[in-house]
Amino acid sequence: ETGVTQTPRHLVMGMTNKKSLKCEQHLGHNAMYWYKQSAKKPLELMFVYSLEERVENNSVPSRFSPECPNSSHLFLHLHTLQPEDSALYLCASSQDMTGSYGNTIYFGEGSWLTVV
Amino acid sequence: QKEVEQNSGPLSVPEGAIASLNCTYSDRGSQSFFWYRQYSGKSPELIMSIYSNGDKEDGRFTAQLNKASQYVSLLIRDSQPSDSATYLCASGAGNQGGKLIFGQGTELSVKP
Numbered sequence: 001e002t003g004v005t006q007t008p009r010h011l012v013m014g015m016t017n018k019k020s021l022k023c024e025q026h027l028g029h030n031a032m033y034w035y036k037q038s039a040k041k042p043l044e045l046m047f048v049y050s051l052e053e054r055v056e057n058n059s060v061p062s063r064f065s066p067e068c069p070n071s072s073h074l075f076l077h078l079h080t081l082q083p084e085d086s087a088l089y090l091c092a093s094s095q096d097m098t099g100s101y102g103n104t105i106y107f108g109e110g111s112w113l114t115v116v
Numbered sequence: 117q118k119e120v121e122q123n124s125g126p127l128s129v130p131e132g133a134i135a136s137l138n139c140t141y142s143d144r145g146s147q148s149f150f151w152y153r154q155y156s157g158k159s160p161e162l163i164m165s166i167y168s169n170g171d172k173e174d175g176r177f178t179a180q181l182n183k184a185s186q187y188v189s190l191l192i193r194d195s196q197p198s199d200s201a202t203y204l205c206a207s208g209a210g211n212q213g214g215k216l217i218f219g220q221g222t223e224l225s226v227k228p
Contacts, residue, residue, distance in 0.1 A: 033215075042120070043160070043204065043218040056215060090159055097215065105150075105216060107159040 003027040004108035006091050012114045015081060021111045023074040023091030031097045032074040033105070034066060037088040049074060050097050081115045088112055118143040122205050122219035130227050135192040137222050139205030142186070148208035149181055150216065151190045155201045164190060195226045 003026045013019050025032065034046040048056035049068040063085075065077040074091055091108040119142045129135045141149075148167050152160035164179040166172045166188070172179045178191040188207075192199055202223045206216040 040220070042220045043206075043216075045215055045217075048215055088159075103148075104162055104165065106162070107152075110159045 004091055004093055004106050006089075006108035006111050008111060009109065010112045010114075012116060013078065013081065014116055015083070017081075018077070018079040020078065021076040021089055021091075021113075023076075023108055025072055025074075025091075025093040025106075025108075027093060027106065029093040029095050029106075030071055031094045032068060032071075033092040033094075034074065034076050035090040035092060035107075037090060037110070039087075043090070047076075048097065055097070078113070081113075083115050086114045118207075118209065118217050120205055120207055120217050120219035122203075122222050124220055124222060126223040126225050128225045128227060129195050131195060131197060133195050133226075135195045135199065135224055135226070137190040137192075137203050137205075137224065139188040139190075139219055140186055141188065141205075141207045141217070143207060143209055143217070144183075144186065145209050146207040146217075149179070149188045150206045150208070151177075151179060151188075152204040152206060152218075153199075153201045154204055154221065160204055192224075195224075197226045197228050200224055200226045 005024045007022045031050045036044045046060045047066040052068050067075040088110045090110045094105040095103050121140045151164040153163050154160045166179040166181045176193045180189045202221040204221045205219040
Protein backbone atom coordinates (compact mmCIF):
# COMPACT_ATOMS: atom_id res chain seq x y z
CA GLU A 1 0.00 0.00 0.00
CA THR A 2 1.64 3.21 -1.18
CA GLY A 3 -1.09 5.65 -0.25
CA VAL A 4 -2.20 6.09 -3.86
CA THR A 5 -5.47 4.36 -4.69
CA GLN A 6 -6.83 3.83 -8.18
CA THR A 7 -10.28 2.70 -9.27
CA PRO A 8 -11.40 0.75 -11.12
CA ARG A 9 -8.58 -1.78 -11.26
CA HIS A 10 -9.93 -3.28 -14.47
CA LEU A 11 -12.09 -1.66 -17.11
CA VAL A 12 -13.39 -2.95 -20.42
CA MET A 13 -15.04 -0.37 -22.62
CA GLY A 14 -16.33 -0.06 -26.13
CA MET A 15 -14.99 2.55 -28.50
CA THR A 16 -18.11 4.67 -28.15
CA ASN A 17 -18.26 4.56 -24.36
CA LYS A 18 -17.37 7.28 -21.89
CA LYS A 19 -15.70 6.22 -18.68
CA SER A 20 -13.43 7.69 -16.04
CA LEU A 21 -10.45 6.50 -14.05
CA LYS A 22 -10.10 7.80 -10.51
CA CYS A 23 -7.03 8.31 -8.39
CA GLU A 24 -6.82 9.39 -4.77
CA GLN A 25 -3.68 10.01 -2.76
CA HIS A 26 -3.56 10.06 1.02
CA LEU A 27 -0.01 11.36 1.34
CA GLY A 28 -0.54 15.12 1.39
CA HIS A 29 1.36 15.48 -1.89
CA ASN A 30 1.09 18.48 -4.20
CA ALA A 31 1.94 16.85 -7.53
CA MET A 32 0.01 14.12 -9.31
CA TYR A 33 0.67 12.32 -12.55
CA TRP A 34 -0.90 10.02 -15.11
CA TYR A 35 1.38 7.53 -16.82
CA LYS A 36 0.54 5.01 -19.52
CA GLN A 37 2.24 1.63 -19.75
CA SER A 38 1.75 -0.34 -22.96
CA ALA A 39 3.17 -3.79 -23.59
CA LYS A 40 6.90 -3.73 -24.39
CA LYS A 41 7.08 0.06 -24.23
CA PRO A 42 8.49 2.40 -21.59
CA LEU A 43 6.19 4.12 -19.17
CA GLU A 44 4.94 7.29 -20.84
CA LEU A 45 4.14 10.44 -18.91
CA MET A 46 0.73 11.74 -19.99
CA PHE A 47 -0.25 14.57 -17.64
CA VAL A 48 1.19 16.36 -14.64
CA TYR A 49 -0.68 18.45 -12.12
CA SER A 50 1.05 20.62 -9.58
CA LEU A 51 -1.07 22.32 -6.94
CA GLU A 52 -4.15 21.41 -8.98
CA GLU A 53 -2.88 23.14 -12.12
CA ARG A 54 -1.98 21.16 -15.22
CA VAL A 55 1.66 21.76 -16.02
CA GLU A 56 2.25 19.08 -18.61
CA ASN A 57 0.34 17.56 -21.47
CA ASN A 58 2.64 15.33 -23.46
CA SER A 59 0.85 15.51 -26.79
CA VAL A 60 -1.88 13.25 -25.49
CA PRO A 61 -4.92 12.86 -27.78
CA SER A 62 -7.98 14.82 -26.71
CA ARG A 63 -9.93 11.61 -26.16
CA PHE A 64 -8.07 11.56 -22.83
CA SER A 65 -9.18 14.39 -20.57
CA PRO A 66 -7.68 14.83 -17.10
CA GLU A 67 -9.29 16.60 -14.17
CA CYS A 68 -7.82 17.54 -10.82
CA PRO A 69 -10.55 18.96 -8.56
CA ASN A 70 -8.24 19.13 -5.53
CA SER A 71 -4.75 18.08 -4.53
CA SER A 72 -5.90 14.64 -3.40
CA HIS A 73 -7.91 13.56 -6.41
CA LEU A 74 -7.11 13.06 -10.06
CA PHE A 75 -9.37 11.76 -12.80
CA LEU A 76 -8.78 10.62 -16.34
CA HIS A 77 -11.91 10.90 -18.45
CA LEU A 78 -12.01 8.58 -21.44
CA HIS A 79 -14.18 8.89 -24.53
CA THR A 80 -14.17 7.39 -28.02
CA LEU A 81 -11.01 5.44 -27.33
CA GLN A 82 -9.26 3.18 -29.80
CA PRO A 83 -8.13 -0.43 -29.27
CA GLU A 84 -4.51 0.76 -29.24
CA ASP A 85 -5.33 2.73 -26.09
CA SER A 86 -5.59 -0.54 -24.19
CA ALA A 87 -2.89 -0.35 -21.55
CA LEU A 88 -2.15 -0.04 -17.85
CA TYR A 89 -2.81 3.50 -16.65
CA LEU A 90 -0.84 4.46 -13.60
CA CYS A 91 -1.48 7.35 -11.28
CA ALA A 92 1.39 8.67 -9.19
CA SER A 93 2.05 11.44 -6.72
CA SER A 94 5.00 13.22 -5.15
CA GLN A 95 5.52 15.99 -2.63
CA ASP A 96 6.25 18.43 -5.44
CA MET A 97 7.69 18.47 -8.93
CA THR A 98 11.20 19.52 -8.11
CA GLY A 99 12.72 16.10 -7.88
CA SER A 100 14.71 17.26 -4.89
CA TYR A 101 16.38 14.78 -2.61
CA GLY A 102 13.86 12.52 -0.98
CA ASN A 103 11.00 13.65 -3.19
CA THR A 104 9.87 10.17 -4.08
CA ILE A 105 7.21 9.41 -6.65
CA TYR A 106 4.70 6.83 -5.48
CA PHE A 107 2.58 4.85 -7.91
CA GLY A 108 -0.90 3.49 -7.48
CA GLU A 109 -1.71 -0.10 -8.40
CA GLY A 110 -2.91 0.95 -11.83
CA SER A 111 -6.06 0.57 -13.89
CA TRP A 112 -5.99 -2.06 -16.62
CA LEU A 113 -7.95 -0.71 -19.57
CA THR A 114 -9.15 -2.82 -22.48
CA VAL A 115 -10.86 -1.10 -25.40
CA VAL A 116 -12.96 -3.40 -27.56
CA GLN B 117 14.18 13.51 -27.51
CA LYS B 118 15.21 12.71 -23.96
CA GLU B 119 15.73 8.98 -23.57
CA VAL B 120 16.66 6.34 -21.08
CA GLU B 121 18.03 3.12 -22.51
CA GLN B 122 18.10 -0.27 -20.87
CA ASN B 123 18.89 -3.75 -22.12
CA SER B 124 15.48 -5.42 -22.18
CA GLY B 125 16.94 -8.82 -21.29
CA PRO B 126 15.87 -11.24 -20.08
CA LEU B 127 18.82 -11.39 -17.72
CA SER B 128 19.10 -14.76 -16.03
CA VAL B 129 21.27 -15.33 -12.96
CA PRO B 130 21.51 -18.24 -10.51
CA GLU B 131 20.31 -17.82 -6.96
CA GLY B 132 22.98 -16.25 -4.78
CA ALA B 133 24.76 -14.53 -7.67
CA ILE B 134 25.14 -10.82 -8.32
CA ALA B 135 22.74 -9.36 -10.86
CA SER B 136 23.97 -6.28 -12.71
CA LEU B 137 21.49 -3.99 -14.43
CA ASN B 138 22.58 -1.08 -16.57
CA CYS B 139 21.03 2.10 -17.87
CA THR B 140 22.14 5.11 -19.91
CA TYR B 141 20.39 8.43 -20.24
CA SER B 142 20.60 11.20 -22.80
CA ASP B 143 19.59 14.31 -20.83
CA ARG B 144 22.67 15.88 -19.25
CA GLY B 145 20.33 18.06 -17.19
CA SER B 146 19.02 15.06 -15.27
CA GLN B 147 19.70 15.36 -11.56
CA SER B 148 17.85 12.42 -10.07
CA PHE B 149 17.82 8.76 -10.93
CA PHE B 150 15.64 5.94 -9.77
CA TRP B 151 15.33 2.20 -9.97
CA TYR B 152 11.86 0.74 -9.75
CA ARG B 153 10.96 -2.94 -9.52
CA GLN B 154 7.79 -4.11 -11.23
CA TYR B 155 6.36 -7.56 -10.74
CA SER B 156 4.13 -8.90 -13.48
CA GLY B 157 0.69 -7.35 -13.28
CA LYS B 158 1.74 -4.92 -10.55
CA SER B 159 2.70 -1.27 -10.40
CA PRO B 160 6.31 -0.04 -10.13
CA GLU B 161 7.82 0.04 -6.66
CA LEU B 162 10.76 2.32 -5.86
CA ILE B 163 13.78 0.43 -4.62
CA MET B 164 16.63 2.94 -5.01
CA SER B 165 17.19 6.60 -5.72
CA ILE B 166 20.54 8.25 -6.40
CA TYR B 167 21.46 11.88 -6.93
CA SER B 168 25.27 12.08 -6.67
CA ASN B 169 28.11 10.40 -8.49
CA GLY B 170 29.34 7.23 -6.86
CA ASP B 171 27.72 4.33 -5.09
CA LYS B 172 24.72 4.14 -2.82
CA GLU B 173 24.04 0.96 -0.90
CA ASP B 174 20.80 -0.21 0.67
CA GLY B 175 20.80 -3.78 1.92
CA ARG B 176 21.45 -6.11 -1.01
CA PHE B 177 21.06 -3.28 -3.53
CA THR B 178 23.76 -0.90 -4.73
CA ALA B 179 23.06 1.90 -7.19
CA GLN B 180 25.95 3.46 -9.09
CA LEU B 181 25.87 6.80 -10.90
CA ASN B 182 28.41 8.25 -13.31
CA LYS B 183 27.15 11.56 -14.65
CA ALA B 184 30.15 12.06 -16.94
CA SER B 185 29.32 8.83 -18.72
CA GLN B 186 25.55 9.31 -18.27
CA TYR B 187 25.37 5.85 -16.82
CA VAL B 188 23.39 4.36 -13.95
CA SER B 189 23.55 0.80 -12.71
CA LEU B 190 21.95 -1.39 -10.09
CA LEU B 191 23.68 -4.34 -8.47
CA ILE B 192 21.68 -6.94 -6.59
CA ARG B 193 23.82 -9.11 -4.35
CA ASP B 194 22.81 -12.59 -3.20
CA SER B 195 20.00 -12.65 -5.77
CA GLN B 196 16.85 -14.45 -4.70
CA PRO B 197 14.03 -15.93 -6.82
CA SER B 198 11.80 -13.24 -5.31
CA ASP B 199 13.97 -10.65 -7.10
CA SER B 200 12.65 -11.94 -10.43
CA ALA B 201 10.86 -8.94 -11.91
CA THR B 202 11.28 -6.17 -14.43
CA TYR B 203 13.57 -3.37 -13.28
CA LEU B 204 12.83 0.11 -14.56
CA CYS B 205 15.44 2.83 -14.69
CA ALA B 206 14.17 6.41 -14.63
CA SER B 207 15.70 9.87 -14.72
CA GLY B 208 14.25 13.16 -13.53
CA ALA B 209 15.09 16.38 -15.35
CA GLY B 210 16.57 19.36 -13.55
CA ASN B 211 14.17 21.22 -11.31
CA GLN B 212 11.24 19.28 -12.65
CA GLY B 213 12.58 15.99 -11.49
CA GLY B 214 9.11 14.77 -10.75
CA LYS B 215 8.59 14.28 -14.48
CA LEU B 216 10.33 10.97 -14.85
CA ILE B 217 11.58 9.48 -18.09
CA PHE B 218 11.61 5.71 -17.98
CA GLY B 219 13.60 3.09 -19.81
CA GLN B 220 11.81 0.08 -21.24
CA GLY B 221 12.89 -2.09 -18.33
CA THR B 222 15.15 -5.11 -17.90
CA GLU B 223 13.54 -8.43 -17.09
CA LEU B 224 15.50 -10.31 -14.44
CA SER B 225 15.06 -14.00 -13.76
CA VAL B 226 16.75 -15.56 -10.75
CA LYS B 227 16.93 -19.34 -11.05
CA PRO B 228 16.85 -21.49 -7.88
